[in-house]
Amino acid sequence: METKPLYLTDPYLREVEAEVVEVLPESPNRWRARLDQTVFYPMGGGQPTDQGRLAFNGKEVKVYQVMLKEGDIWHYLETPEPPPVGTKVHGAIDWNRRFQNMRVHTAGHLIDYALYRLGVSPHPLAPTKADHGKKSFVQYAGTVSPALELAAVEAETNRIIAENLKFSWEFTSLEQLQKDAIYLQPGLPTGKPLRKLSLETIGSVADGGTILGTSGEVGAVKVTRIEEKDGRDTVVWYQVP
Ligand SMILES: [Zn+2]
Numbered sequence: 383m384e385t386k387p388l389y390l391t392d393p394y395l396r397e398v399e400a401e402v403v404e405v406l407p408e409s410p411n412r413w414r415a416r417l418d419q420t421v422f423y424p425m426g427g428g429q430p431t432d433q434g435r436l437a438f439n440g441k442e443v444k445v446y447q448v449m450l451k452e453g454d455i456w457h458y459l460e461t462p463e464p465p466p467v468g469t470k471v472h473g474a475i476d477w478n479r480r481f482q483n484m485r486v487h488t489a490g491h492l493i494d495y496a497l498y499r500l501g502v503s504p505h506p507l508a509p510t511k512a513d514h515g516k517k518s519f520v521q522y523a524g525t526v527s528p529a530l531e532l533a534a535v536e537a538e539t540n541r542i543i544a545e546n547l548k549f550s551w552e553f554t555s556l557e558q559l560q561k562d563a564i565y566l567q568p569g570l571p572t573g574k575p576l577r578k579l580s581l582e583t584i585g586s587v588a589d590g591g592t593i594l595g596t597s598g599e600v601g602a603v604k605v606t607r608i609e610e611k612d613g614r615d616t617v618v619w620y621q622v623p
Contacts, residue, residue: 402417424449484593550580
């Protein structure tokens with residue numbers, strides 16, 4: 383049974399009632415479990431893993447990481463006694479950690495939307511990768527350095543934040559996304575629904591991370607530098623807590 387990823391439809395869900403469908407040993411006192419549905423975001427797309435707790439049969443165990451492995455979502459548990467298959471569990475994510483990850487991930491998209499409004503993304507700068515962890519950056523194939531001014535990128539991003547625009551999302555086909563999206567990253571899976579993320583008045587992209595409801599919740603963004611290396615521009619920034 384495939385795990386239903388509830389965080390893709392409601393990123394503000396903090397808790398879940400679920401059933402254990404598979405459990406495997408990892409190392410002494412460590413196990414990984416698959417559930418029928420989850421609110422835990424698995425590390426990926428530059429966004430760090432969720433952490434939290436699973437409660438079952440009157441006890442509670444720590445979920446220290448959540449990973450995608452061969453297309454399945456695995457909850458890594460720190461416990462000598464994992465819940466057996468069929469156990470009903472109550473899962474709760476560490477919300478402060480997740481909300482901060484959501485802010486940073488969303489801010490990364492706002493940087494890219496800002497570059498789009500500045501007329502440089504997705505051409506001549508094609509988004510290639512991003513990280514939304516401790517060192518946040520968005521990297522592009524192509525370069526417009528030094529014409530791309532740090533102050534302009536920062537001001538445009540914070541303008542989008544001040545406009546407090548609404549995000550919305552829906553599941554759709556790759557064909558539909560090819561028509562609707564500002565750009566599509568290479569290697570998107572075919573033959574399965576993809577999530578289209580839209581920021582009102584600006585545009586849509588394909589995205590599977592957890593996202594805030596509005597741009598305003600990001601707070602503020604500080605761009606620290608724009609680097610050019612081997613024909614690639616990288617915007618390095620942080621979300622101001
Ligand atoms: Zn994303």
